[in-house]
Amino acid sequence: MRRFDFHRALRGMLLVVFASCFIAACGGRARPDTVAAPDVPSAYDLTVIADKDSQFDVNGATLSEEDVKGALRYRKDTNNPVKTILLKRGEKQKVTDAHIAGIARIGLELHVRTFLQEKEGKDIQEIRTTAVK
Secondary structure, eight states: OOOOOOHHHHHHHHHHHHHHHHHHHHHOOOOOOEEETTTTOOOSEEEEESSSSSSSSEEEEEOOHHHHHHHHHHHHHHTOOEEEEEOOSSSSOOHHHHHHHHHHHHHHHHHEEEEEEESTTTOOOEEEEOOOO
Protein backbone atom coordinates (compact mmCIF):
# COMPACT_ATOMS: atom_id res chain seq x y z
CA MET A 1 0.00 0.00 0.00
CA ARG A 2 1.29 3.45 -0.96
CA ARG A 3 1.41 6.29 1.45
CA PHE A 4 -0.03 9.68 0.43
CA ASP A 5 2.70 12.35 0.18
CA PHE A 6 1.07 15.62 1.28
CA HIS A 7 4.06 17.83 0.37
CA ARG A 8 4.24 16.49 -3.17
CA ALA A 9 0.51 17.12 -3.68
CA LEU A 10 0.83 20.65 -2.27
CA ARG A 11 3.73 21.44 -4.63
CA GLY A 12 1.71 20.14 -7.57
CA MET A 13 -1.29 22.30 -6.69
CA LEU A 14 0.91 25.37 -6.26
CA LEU A 15 2.49 24.71 -9.65
CA VAL A 16 -0.96 24.48 -11.29
CA VAL A 17 -2.10 27.73 -9.61
CA PHE A 18 1.08 29.54 -10.65
CA ALA A 19 0.81 28.31 -14.25
CA SER A 20 -2.84 29.34 -14.54
CA CYS A 21 -2.06 32.82 -13.15
CA PHE A 22 0.82 33.15 -15.61
CA ILE A 23 -1.37 32.17 -18.55
CA ALA A 24 -4.13 34.54 -17.46
CA ALA A 25 -1.67 37.43 -17.14
CA CYS A 26 -0.17 36.84 -20.58
CA GLY A 27 -3.46 36.22 -22.34
CA GLY A 28 -4.59 39.80 -22.82
CA ARG A 29 -7.98 40.79 -24.14
CA ALA A 30 -9.40 39.65 -27.44
CA ARG A 31 -11.79 42.56 -27.74
CA PRO A 32 -10.55 46.10 -28.36
CA ASP A 33 -11.75 48.95 -26.18
CA THR A 34 -15.32 50.03 -26.78
CA VAL A 35 -16.39 53.28 -25.21
CA ALA A 36 -19.61 55.22 -25.30
CA ALA A 37 -19.04 57.66 -28.14
CA PRO A 38 -19.86 61.24 -27.16
CA ASP A 39 -19.69 62.47 -30.77
CA VAL A 40 -21.70 59.84 -32.62
CA PRO A 41 -22.22 60.85 -36.25
CA SER A 42 -25.78 61.23 -37.48
CA ALA A 43 -24.98 59.16 -40.59
CA TYR A 44 -22.29 56.62 -41.43
CA ASP A 45 -20.39 56.21 -44.68
CA LEU A 46 -20.75 52.42 -44.50
CA THR A 47 -22.95 50.09 -42.45
CA VAL A 48 -21.61 46.56 -42.05
CA ILE A 49 -23.74 43.73 -40.67
CA ALA A 50 -22.26 40.77 -38.76
CA ASP A 51 -22.61 37.53 -40.70
CA LYS A 52 -21.74 33.92 -39.93
CA ASP A 53 -18.15 32.61 -39.77
CA SER A 54 -16.74 36.04 -38.81
CA GLN A 55 -17.74 37.49 -42.15
CA PHE A 56 -19.54 40.72 -42.92
CA ASP A 57 -22.61 41.61 -44.97
CA VAL A 58 -21.85 44.75 -46.98
CA ASN A 59 -24.73 45.94 -49.16
CA GLY A 60 -26.10 42.40 -49.47
CA ALA A 61 -22.75 40.73 -50.25
CA THR A 62 -21.03 38.43 -47.76
CA LEU A 63 -17.38 39.48 -47.51
CA SER A 64 -14.39 38.45 -45.46
CA GLU A 65 -12.27 40.98 -43.59
CA GLU A 66 -9.76 41.17 -46.45
CA ASP A 67 -12.53 41.69 -49.00
CA VAL A 68 -13.96 44.56 -46.94
CA LYS A 69 -10.49 46.15 -46.84
CA GLY A 70 -10.24 45.80 -50.61
CA ALA A 71 -13.65 47.40 -51.11
CA LEU A 72 -12.70 50.31 -48.87
CA ARG A 73 -9.40 50.79 -50.68
CA TYR A 74 -11.27 50.80 -54.00
CA ARG A 75 -13.64 53.48 -52.70
CA LYS A 76 -10.65 55.54 -51.59
CA ASP A 77 -9.04 55.19 -55.03
CA THR A 78 -12.25 56.36 -56.74
CA ASN A 79 -12.41 59.51 -54.56
CA ASN A 80 -15.29 58.18 -52.43
CA PRO A 81 -13.44 57.43 -49.16
CA VAL A 82 -15.07 55.98 -46.08
CA LYS A 83 -14.48 57.85 -42.83
CA THR A 84 -16.96 56.09 -40.53
CA ILE A 85 -18.15 52.47 -40.33
CA LEU A 86 -21.01 51.12 -38.21
CA LEU A 87 -21.01 47.42 -37.30
CA LYS A 88 -24.51 46.11 -36.54
CA ARG A 89 -25.96 42.79 -35.47
CA GLY A 90 -27.34 40.56 -38.21
CA GLU A 91 -30.79 39.01 -38.22
CA LYS A 92 -29.50 35.57 -37.25
CA GLN A 93 -25.95 36.38 -36.11
CA LYS A 94 -24.77 38.17 -33.00
CA VAL A 95 -21.75 40.45 -33.08
CA THR A 96 -18.84 38.31 -31.88
CA ASP A 97 -15.38 39.22 -30.66
CA ALA A 98 -14.03 38.11 -34.04
CA HIS A 99 -16.29 40.62 -35.81
CA ILE A 100 -15.20 43.42 -33.50
CA ALA A 101 -11.52 42.55 -33.82
CA GLY A 102 -11.85 42.43 -37.62
CA ILE A 103 -13.53 45.83 -37.84
CA ALA A 104 -10.97 47.24 -35.39
CA ARG A 105 -8.12 46.02 -37.63
CA ILE A 106 -9.81 47.56 -40.67
CA GLY A 107 -10.21 50.87 -38.85
CA LEU A 108 -6.61 50.85 -37.68
CA GLU A 109 -5.12 49.99 -41.06
CA LEU A 110 -7.27 52.31 -43.16
CA HIS A 111 -7.59 55.16 -40.63
CA VAL A 112 -11.37 54.89 -40.36
CA ARG A 113 -13.50 55.57 -37.26
CA THR A 114 -15.40 52.42 -36.33
CA PHE A 115 -18.61 52.18 -34.31
CA LEU A 116 -20.58 49.29 -32.87
CA GLN A 117 -24.27 48.74 -32.19
CA GLU A 118 -24.62 45.30 -30.61
CA LYS A 119 -28.41 45.39 -30.25
CA GLU A 120 -31.01 47.30 -32.22
CA GLY A 121 -32.08 50.46 -30.44
CA LYS A 122 -29.17 50.32 -27.96
CA ASP A 123 -26.35 52.81 -27.53
CA ILE A 124 -23.70 53.12 -30.19
CA GLN A 125 -20.13 52.63 -29.00
CA GLU A 126 -16.89 53.62 -30.66
CA ILE A 127 -14.24 50.94 -31.17
CA ARG A 128 -10.82 52.37 -30.34
CA THR A 129 -7.55 50.65 -31.07
CA THR A 130 -3.91 51.51 -30.69
CA ALA A 131 -1.01 50.26 -32.75
CA VAL A 132 1.60 48.18 -30.93
CA LYS A 133 5.12 48.70 -32.19
